[in-house]
Amino acid sequence: MSTTQSERLRALLEPLVSAADLDLDEIEISRAGRRRQLRITVDSDEGATLDACAELSRAISEKLDETDAMGEEEYVLEVGSPGAERPLTEHRHYARAVGRLVRFHLGDGGEVVARILTADGEGLDLEVPGVKGRKPTARRIAFAEIERARVEIEFNRKDKKEEEA
Structure with missing residues (x-):
């Protein structure tokens, strides 16, 4: 059975990421000129802070230096959190997006385009915003119906704390 480099890296780095109370979302290896670029994306329910990413980057760099997982060729290591517009692909992504406006294809x-109210094992309960003065409507979507989904950026969205005040 053959394993890809990404799978070997995932097995090597998953314990480090878990120890930092983060989830390993993605490992991407690409070319950047003569060097390779290793981009590792991590997240958590509270989000991945810049300090957490920097600390994890140091730990990953040490681990990679101890092993031959990246081979002898030079590479650049990037550890970061997912961007605001990353695709929602796993259940935990939807659970973390509760309260957010999402575009579903x-x-x-x-x-x-609807706001996620709840996420369970089968699908999502949504609130579809009303148009032209109409009230919002409720809708249920099963995960099997979703082809792709992405959080919509809201510049004028009130924070939950502001709404409670």
């Missing part, structure tokens, strides 16, 4: 070709 559905398998039947339809598109829905």
